[in-house]
Amino acid sequence: MAASETTEAEYDVVVLGAGPPGENLADRVHAGGLSAVIVESELVGGECSYWACMPSKALLRPVTARSEARRVAGLKDAVTGPLDAPAVLAHRDDFASHWKDDSQVRWLESVGVDLVRGVGRLDGPRRVVVDGGRVLTARHAVAVCTGSRAVIPGIPGLAEAKPWTSREATSAQAVPGRLVVVGGGVVGVEMATAWRALGASVTLLVRGEGLLPRMEPFAGLLVAESLAEAGVLLRTGTEVREVRREAPGGPVTVILDSGEEIVADEILIATGRAPRTDDLGLETIGLEPGSWLDVDDSCRVRSVAGDWLYGVGDVNHRALLTHQGKYQARIAGAAITARARQVPVLESDRWGAHAATADTEAVPQVVFSDPEAASVGRTAAEAERAGHRIRVIDHDLGAVAGSALYADGYRGRARMVVDLDREVLLGATFVGLGVGELLHSATVAVAGEVPIERLWHAVPSYPTTSEVWLRLLEAYRG
The missing domain is CATH 3.50.50.60 (FAD/NAD(P)-binding domain)
Known part of the structure; x- marks a missing residue:
């Protein structure tokens, strides 16, 4: 539905920023029975849809597809010559929706979230003023989901x-x-x-x-x-x-x-990145403009009295990744709804509905390079710094039958970091062609704190690259 044209309006939740975190948070609170409005000064869909995840991966997919094809017998001789750059750029334009947000706006309408175009600034507790003088008041919460921007260093002439x-x-x-x-x-x-x-x-x-x-x-x-x-x-x-x-x-x-x-x-x-909080009116509620927002595990801003201000996505500096911002939005949306309904919020429940525990324990990330690099949880160095007693197991991904079938001369490596006291995974890293699709199994193991002995019963299909799990576990058991 379209937002009304009145100069003042009241909602249960006011969301600043219509990127993936803002969209998902508004959707979750609306699904919980609260009214919501999103304020956005650029394109609905945010950085990910138009200048980050989607266009970058659309540029990279032809690169990795060609690289993989050139490593398969019977196919590599058919894949010659340079990439068709104009076609790749046109493909990228399609995935960036030609920098138009019509479909994203229609999605907001379909889930019952209002949209106000313009720059929204805080003007005291629960009050947002949008360009032109429009005032939005939140009965329960304001969520800052404005993301981050690239930092330009102070190099002379840059x-x-x-x-x-x-x-x-x-x-x-x-x-x-x-x-x-x-x-x-x-x-x-x-x-x-x-x-x-x-x-x-x-x-x-x-x-x-x-x-x-x-x-x-x-x-x-x-x-x-x-x-x-x-x-x-x-x-x-x-x-x-x-x-x-x-x-x-x-x-x-x-x-x-x-x-x-x-x-x-x-x-x-x-x-590097910096938070988009420099022009949000943070000074009207006692916060420093341009600062990262320090939040608790429900994404509530710690230094603001009451339960009304939340920072979700890049602005809280917990994990600057689209999927983690969406995850935080689900957590914060549940917490906002619970507090509005006066239902207890149990942040101490590490893996419960109101705590974004994965931000610190199980963050997955894929670098879509050639080869891909994918990781989740803690590296060996991070685990040791955190005081864990660990064992590191490595395996050559190219020595797995599924990898050898995937590409001639497959090069890669897999690592799992095991907590010796609890015998659960703290982290895993894979490098090789197509390993991004291996990562979710590792994410489930880390987030689920699945015991090593139980993982022994998760049988990988043969012949797939995922058989590396069996090799890693065999090396651990000795």
């Missing part, structure tokens, strides 16, 4: 050079001849993979010594090897000292701390 961020990298309408990518995390790795395959000459600059620093070290090593084989020039242990672009649309010169200069057509900055 801002003036108009660098790409993840938005430009996923929506560009032409392949740059030369691209410098700064940052070795997920965005940097995925975009280096995509644009190199589409024909760009790519230089990847990383301040640290390896890629994908939040994963097990072997994940970054295997992905780095593959990028180098694809023709990406990888430079680790280096920093950008200055950037110059003499004319709009002209070449950009990147000056490194060593004094070396690299000339490119575009520079992509993928070095």
